[in-house]
Amino acid sequence: MSLLSSRGVSDPATVNGQPSPKRHPSAAIPSREDAWNAYLSAEPPLPSAPEWRRTDYASLGLDRLKDRGGRPELDGGELSIVAPPEAVVLSLEDALRDSRFAAQARRVLEADPVGSYAKIEFLSRALAAKDLMVFIPPAADSETVVRVTARASDGFAFPRFSIFAAPESRAIVIEEHVGASSNGPSASQAPAVLSFSRLFLGAGASVKHFYLQDLPMASRTFWRQTAEIESSATLAHASLILGGALHKSDLEVRLRGTGAGASLWGALMGSGTQKFDFHSRQVHDAPKTQSRLLFNAALKDRARAVYTGLVRIEKTASDSDAYQENHNLLLSDSARADTTPLLEILTDSVRCKHGATAGAPDPEDLFYVESRGLSPEEAQETLVMGFFSPLLGQIHSPELASRLEDRIAQKLREQALS
């Protein structure tokens, strides 16, 4: 197994925590200083931007960074990527110098941050300890299993990575964002984790990606992932969101080649005063593409979930098929759910559907389960666990699925602190 782990303090691109001047003039890597200046000069996103209608940019607490006299401090978090020997894990800088991977690295580098996340992305470029690249070769007999772990203690963490799945490759990527303590999240820690990741699926590649966010309840998290999927490649994404005072995420999937497909499963269990703002984008760019999305939110106490999802079928994407579904289970009178499933269809030869629901558990369902001898609390728990089963069913490892089931049940039983 090759192991590549990095911590901010040992990053060679900085001296005494200060960004160094341009060190790679030939490779034209924008320096941390450039990124920092771009971050400072970029306007904060307007509340009218669709991605920021329900979350105040200021609530991420990034202004705290600027107050340190314009001297960016590096990433206090830790990002580790563990992959079997057939895969190659490199830093962006090393990938640029390697003729086998330079083209892909440049593709990452040259994607200039645009839109309402640009300011945060510049910040991430300025402060991330490393930008890691994982290259997965064409499939051997079995799937390549890549484990991405982002650990955060206190302060800011900026995980950044890209995964290139070569044509016809097969991979399982398990991405976990957890607190620094190995004994599970502790409420005393208040990290802010801002993550940017990119998946590139070559023609015919198959990637299963699982993302678990189980950070301490006091943390603030921002997670953005983009996936570009070429012909006949398929992505199966599943995410489970449990932690954080504020969790904001944005998953964007672009189906760029004929016959590309994506199935996206998400679920969250909210309690206390947690707030979740989840965005998804299913963009169909090519003919005969397929996408499916199911996002379920169970909310107790005063938790609040916002879901905004867009299906966009471009003119070039005839004979495409898209599905988008969002369900919200409200387990207390003070829980809140907002849902905005959007469709933009620019060609006619499509099948496109979406559905959304919100409400308390169905009394008839509860009655049925109780009639089997369960207490009202047990009956409710049974229904809530059933709500998570589509997601858990997507997880390839029974051991992981059962661990997650326990975590959900634990969170469901916890009494609110307030």
Place this chain on the structure above:
Amino acid sequence: MNPSTQAAAGIKTGYQYGFHDEEMLVFKSRKGLDERVVEQISHMKGEPSWMRDKRLEAYRIFKSKPMPAWGDTAFLNAIDFDDIYYYLKPTEKTEGRWEDVPESIKNTFEKIGIPEAERKFLAGVTAQYDSEAVYHRINEDLKKQGVIFTDMDTGLKEYPDVVKRYFGTVIPSTDNKFAALNTAVWSGGSFVYIPKGAQVAMPLQAYFRINAQKAGQFERTLIIAEEGSKVHYIEGCTAPTYAADSLHSAVVELIAMPGSHIRYTTIQNWSNNVYNLVTKRAIAREDAIVEWVDGNLGSKLTMKYPAVYLVGKGARGDILSCALAGEGQHQDAGAKLIFAAPHTSGTIISKSISKDGGRASYRGLVKVHSQAHDVKVNVRCDALLLDEKSRSDTYPTMEIDSKRVRVEHEASVSKIGEEQLFYLMSRGLKEQEAVTMIVNGFFDQFARELPLEYSVELNRLIQLEMEGSVG
């Protein structure tokens, strides 16, 4: 018989109301808008000072509010507010007898189909030509019941207390830029008052027509249904086809008192150069029922989201809308249901068709406030795309702050099924006929809610729209 009628160049084939009469106006305000024009409108109408002040206040709000940053901003920003005539007075007074309406205006309305429709069916009719009502009639029996159905200007003159009490209470000037504009320059529209327990069996009807070029029409409608009463109001809209655009920006306020039932039906068939930016909202009190039945066939850009605020226990709001977007058209239509009381319910059904590069958008809001438990709401949007150039969007928002609710939303977008077409053509229909039949079937749920002759008219309009759209 009608020498002033002429077909304008560039009319979309099939728009039968594209003719225009030569302008023979008693008064026409100068182009553009400022406080003087607003004062002039109020002065010409001999209004009480509170209304003049309301207009001036609204004008200032209109000036201070930015254009909406959402929706079809490209179309919206093309509106030149300085290039519009805000007040056009076609006749000295509103006539009670059809014979007394000026010949040219009468011809126009006869072409559109009143008063034949009235003779056959309707309980009362108001016809508005440019800014003012030109003809008004109400059935004797309704008068006896105490039903008031008149144009808004007459309403203000004869029932100033009622108007003052309710005007702008559902849609204040501050609501949005176009509601402010309407409040500043409103003219005409309907004033309807249904006394306690009165049942109006036949629909009340209004026709709105823009005749002059670059004209604005800003009708203001207020309907109050007292406890236990019932009324159905229908409006139809047309305009000639000019090269220059017109602006129609109405405000419609409905107040449904406990146990009352209001149904409001619109068949909007403006010509394809009219900006149709309308605010329609109803307040439904305890056990009241409000229904919006909203058909959008014409206009260049329509932005219209009829709303029901369910503020009384047991109230219900149903919104049924259909839209057909053809070449150069954007139908940005939708619905809003705001639940602010327990045991309330509602449905939204939206049907849209896009063809020849047209764009149909559903934009809607369902909001359930925390005090509104035991709420049921169902939203269903179906869109049909007839060709690859056209576009369909669905922009619903649901905000749920209460646990004991059941909110369901479903939408689908598709094209006409090959199998359906094949089946119909195997029965001997031409492709054109088969497509038209499928489209009519798609709108059937909507058409069934209309009075018979409206339903027939809708089918005919769809048929006209569909001509030449296949092959």
